[in-house]
Amino acid sequence: MTAIPAIATVIPAAGVGKRMKADKPKQYLQLSGKTVLEQTLHRLKQVPALQQFYLALSPDDPYFPALSLATDSTIQRLDGGAERANSVLNALVLIDAQQYPWVLVHDAARPAVRVSDIELLIQSCMQKGQGGILATPVRDTMKRATAELTVDQTVDRSALWHAYTPQMFPTALLREALQQALAQGVAITDEASAMEWAGWPVQLVQGHADNIKITQAEDLALATFYLEHSI
Numbered sequence: 001m002t003a004i005p006a007i008a009t010v011i012p013a014a015g016v017g018k019r020m021k022a023d024k025p026k027q028y029l030q031l032s033g034k035t036v037l038e039q040t041l042h043r044l045k046q047v048p049a050l051q052q053f054y055l056a057l058s059p060d061d062p063y064f065p066a067l068s069l070a071t072d073s074t075i076q077r078l079d080g081g082a083e084r085a086n087s088v089l090n091a092l093v094l095i096d097a098q099q100y101p102w103v104l105v106h107d108a109a110r111p112a113v114r115v116s117d118i119e120l121l122i123q124s125c126m127q128k129g130q131g132g133i134l135a136t137p138v139r140d141t142m143k144r145a146t147a148e149l150t151v152d153q154t155v156d157r158s159a160l161w162h163a164y165t166p167q168m169f170p171t172a173l174l175r176e177a178l179q180q181a182l183a184q185g186v187a188i189t190d191e192a193s194a195m196e197w198a199g200w201p202v203q204l205v206q207g208h209a210d211n212i213k214i215t216q217a218e219d220l221a222l223a224t225f226y227l228e229h230s231i
Helices: 036-044 084-092 115-128 171-183 191-197 218-229
Strands: 007-013 050-057 075-079 102-105 132-137 142-145 151-155 161-170 203-206
Touching: 007 036, 007 084, 036 050, 036 115, 050 084, 075 084, 084 171, 102 115, 102 171, 115 132, 115 161, 115 203, 161 171, 161 191, 171 191
Parallel strands: 007 050, 007 102, 050 075, 132 203
Antiparallel strands: 102 161, 132 161, 142 151
């Protein structure tokens, strides 16, 4: 088995989660007795290789100081940016790439990620020396829509995958890719898209579909179920 070095973990959590229509950002909503953010970090902290966590929050975030996480010495709070990519880059400039040659980025709103899937991603990246993301093959029939929201065509799903997090890449390469992409105004939706744009290969590591992202109110009930029944 490939030896695994210490890995830095970035958690972008500076968003306000408008689609939730809640009175606070979704990472601070209650989920099985803890906040979503606490549940997410609980999962991540079960992976021994993940030793230092960089949490990108809104500069005026009033909720984090009330959590026990605020006094955790393995968690470094930093100011997030206007977009996810800016938040991740803000963290990457703080990370010593020699101490942590690999970085793992995970959504704060994916609390049900399986520890076994995180470990599978890490091992796959280490074995191939190549960055990768957790993902699952598309199962449903996919339709391309017109501007009038009628079906334009059915899309071949055989090569389509749902992209999840964590996403894991060499620290220096991801930092450089994000810096250059943002400088050129490239639309970056996740870390993989920056690496793809920079010409680096990104492997797909199949995980489980219960690694949902909490986006809308009904997702909380589903995430609760998955938290209580997943491995």
